Amino acid sequence: MRKSLLVFAAVVLVASLSVCAQNTGNIRYKWYDGQGLMHFSDSLTAEAMKYGYDLVNDHGMVVRHVPRQLNAEERAAANKLAAEQAAKQRAAQEIANAEAQMLTAYPDEESYRISQQQALDNIDQQIHTTQINLRSQEKALTGLLGRAADIENAKEPVPKFVIDGIATQRNVVNDQRNTLKRLQALRAQTVELQARQLARYRELKAAQDKAAQDNPTE
Structure with a gap:
């Protein structure tokens, strides 16, 4: 029995090698040059690698294509x-x-809209806080300017520390005003973005609901 199996395996191996030899044969190289002319060679040439080539067996069958080198x-x-x-x-x-x-x-639109409103509320709180700070800093600047005016009205030179304090306070006020503008612009952008996001959410939710209807769980 063992001898028969060995003989059978040998026959299969020989047959496989024979088929492989018939399918591949002697490999040659085929390619087309820049003018579209076909070329064959028994060895790989620089021109073949330049334009790309096919590996062809002795039956004329393309075994593999190799693209040109970049x-x-x-x-x-x-x-x-x-x-x-x-x-x-x-x-x-x-x-x-x-x-x-x-x-x-956010399984439903209400929960999603609540999250959007919370984001807006956060920006609104920052705007409100900045407005309070701005009013406070503007009041401080007004006080310094009034002090300088009183000194000038008294025909006395305004001390350097007052002048420097006014310059510093102006910068603080300008920073607060710029911050307020950025926050207000951010809020406007957020409103526009949230409108687009809500529209997209509705599209996705509708698609999800339709898929659930088309494929109900058993």
Whole structure:
């Protein structure tokens, strides 16, 4: 029995080698030059590598195609394109993950709108605090200016520390005003962004609800 199995295995191996030899045969190289003319050779040439080539067996069948070699500039461009495509894919996946998390965190529109309002409330609180600080700093600046005016009315020179204090206080007031403008601009941008986000949430929720209807759980 063991001898029969060995004989059978030998026959299968020989048959496999025979088929492989018939499929591949003697490999030659085929390529097309810059004018589109076909070339064959028994060895790999620089021109074949330049234009790309096919590995062809003795039956004329193409075993494998090898694309042409890229120069340094082409390789750099190909690598850049691949990196850009990979970055786009990562960005798309990150957006998909964020949207999936959003649907999980906010199962209904009311909860999502509440979260948006909380974000606005936070900005409004910052605006309110900045407005209070601004009024306080403006009042301090007004006081310093009044003091300087009183000194000038008394025909006396305004002390340097008062002049410096006024300059410093002006900077503080300007910083507070700029902060208030940035916060007000941020609030306007947030309102616009939230409107787009809410529209997207509704699209995703509708698609989710439809999928649940089409594939009800048993």
